[in-house]
Amino acid sequence: MILAYWCVLIAALMPIGFVAYAKFAGNKKMDFEQNRHPRRWLEQTEGAQQRAYWAQLNSFEAFPPFAAGVIIAVISGGSIGAINFFAVLFILLRLVYGWCYISDRATLRSLVWGGAAACTVALFIVAAIG
Structure with a gap:
């Protein structure tokens, strides 16, 4: 299995890490009773x-186009090296994005978001030039 497919799995699981932080790493930790209505x-x-x-929530939004970009780039015969590069860079940028969001670095967060979005676009370009 190519590295980019593992990146799709990581991107799918990334929201769980962010919500775990939201639930358990702060002054107000969620308990089992509150878990009856976690969104509230x-x-x-x-x-x-x-x-x-x-x-x-933003990770859920970013996942579908990224996963589609990886899959489409692979099945179109795009360069595996380029696909892996953009997939790994996407994951790294999304992790930095989460850190920026949690630590309230709004401008840097927006820049990093743009970089990750550019990686997704790049995957579609890799597919197009296949």
Whole structure:
């Protein structure tokens, strides 16, 4: 299996890491009773916990085009080296994005988001020039 496919799996699991931070790493930790209504509870968090929740939501939004880009680039016969490069860079940038979001670095977060989005576009370009 090529490295980019593993990156798709990592990207699929990344939201779980962000929401785990939101639930368990802050002043207001979720307990089992609150887990009956996790979305309601998460919407009431503040600060870094709330931003981690928002990073989770954004990760869900970024995943489908990234996964499609990897799959389409591979099946179109794109350069495996280029596909792997952009997939790994996407993962690294999305991790930095999450850190920027949680630590409230809004401008840097937006720049990093743009870089990760560019990686997704690059995967489609790799597919096009296959």
